[in-house]
Amino acid sequence: MNRHANHLLSIADLDTADLDQLMRLTDRFVEVSQRQIPKVPALRGKNVVWLFYEDSTRTRLSFEQAAKRLSADTMTFSVGSSSVKKGESLRDTVLTIEAMGVDGIVVRHSSAGVPWQIARWLEHRVSVVNAGDGWHEHPTQALLDCYTIRERRGSLEGLRIGIIGDVKHSRVARSDVLAYTALGAEVTLVAPPTLLPPSLEGWPVRVSHDLDAVLPDLDVAYLLRMQRERMTEHLVPSLREYTDRYGLTARRVDRMRDDALVMHPGPMNRGVEISAEVADLPRSVIIDQVRNGVAVRMAVLFLLLGSGVDKVLGSEGALPDAVADPDPAGVPDLTSAAPTPEGAPR
C-alpha cells in the first residue's frame, strides 16, 4: 500500500464536518451491533495490533470487540509479558511488529505524543489510533461521549456541559473539550484550582470552583475519575472533602434539570466522585457510553482501514506539523497544559 495511511491521533485534527461524519457512520455500526449476527466482513484480512503500555481493560476490550465485529484479526502486545522487560526500545518494538505485517496499531502509552512518534517511525505505512497518550488525549473516548449525548439529545449544539473533577491529569477532559466545543456545546470545567492545568490559555471553556452554582444550568454533568493514586500529591485535602464539594451526590442530583444527563468515562469510584445511587439513575448514561464505545470504534477502524476514503480524519493536513517536532510536548494546542508525566515512558 503506497498511500499515506490515515491516523486518529487527536480530536484537534478533526473539524466539525469530520466529527459529524463519524457520528453518522457510528449510527450504521450501532445497527450492525443489533443484528442477529452482529458481524460484517468489512475488514477481513486486516490485522490490528493493540500496543498497550499502560493498563486498560475497557478500552482494549472495546477495541477488540469492534475489530472482531468487522472481521479483522487482532494481536495483543502487553508490556508485562514482552521483550520490553528485556530492554527493547519502543521504536524497535514498533518496527518489529510492523515487519510481521499489520494494518493498524492502536496504542496507549503513559507519555504524551507517543502515537505521533510511532506514526513517524513507520513513515505512515500503518494507521495509528491513539487510545490514550499520557495526560494528553483519548480521542475515541471523546467520540463515544459525543455520540452518547447526541443519541439522547439529538445534537450537542448549544448544550451546557460541565466537566467535573481532576481535569489536570485527564486526557479524557482534553479530548472532550475539543470535541464538545467543535460540535457547538459550551463547556465549563468544575474543579478545585489544584486539579486544573496550570494554564488554561487557549482553552475554549469557562471555569468554576463551585459545583453547586453551576449544576442547575447543566445539560450534562461529566464526572472524571478521582485518581486515588494521585492522593499522595496532596492536591485535595481528603477524598471525603472532595466528595463533599465536588461529588455528585443524590442530594445534588435533585437540583439538576429534568433532562440533564450524568456521564462518566469509567472506571467509577462509587462514593467518591459519584454516589452509588446516582450512578444507577435513568439519567445516568454511563452504560450507554460503554455500549456506544464499540460502535464508535468500529466506525473509526472501518474508516481508517477499510473505507479506502482518503484524508477523512484530517490527519494528512494536520500531521506533518505535529510530526516535524520530535518533542512530544510539541503536539497540538492543549499540550502546553499537559506536561509529560515524569519518569515516562515506562
Added chain:
Amino acid sequence: MAERERRSTPPYGGVFVARSQVMDADDVRRAIWRMAHEIVERNHGLDGVVLVGLQTGGVLMAEAFAEALAEIDGTEVPVGTLDVALFRDDIGIRPVLPEAVTDIPVDLDGAIVVLVDDVLFTGRTIRAALDALGSYGRPRAVQLAVMVDRGHRELPIRPDFVGKNLPTRRDEMVNVSPSGVDLGELVKEGR
C-alpha cells in the same frame, strides 16, 4: 440510483447525462403493478413475504411495491431497507462508506424475502445483499425484483421479477426514477 451514486464517488466521479428515455412514468407504474401481481402469484398470496429495498435505488421501489400489494391483496407487507456497503467485495478497491440506513423491521427466519433494486448489472450488489441478509436470520426463500436488467452479469445471479430487459453497453448508465428510466452516459466533470 444506487449505481449512479456509486459511480459518482471519486475516482469514478461524473454527471449522468441522459441520451434517451426507455420508459416513462406510466411505463414504470405499470411495470410495478405487473411485478406486484407476479409476486402474489409466485408466492400464492403474501403470507410471510417481506420486501427489502436495497439502498438507495431500491428503497422507493420497495415502497411502491408495498402500495401496489396492499391494493391487490389487501395485505400490509413489511418493508425494510438494506445497505450492503460493508459486505461488498470491492472494499479497499474503491472508497466505500455505509451512509444509508439499514432497517429490517421483522425477523427474517422463515420469511420470503423479496429483494428490490432498481438496476441489475454485474450482480455483485445482490451477492453482497444475500450475505448481509444472513445476519438477520435464515429466510425460507429470497427472490429478486428489479426494474431494469441490463445484462453484463459477473456472477451466477438472475432476477425473479423484471420490469424491463434492457441491452446496454458496459460503459452506458441506466437511471431509474419514478418519473421514468433513462439510458445515458456518465460524463466526467472538468474534462
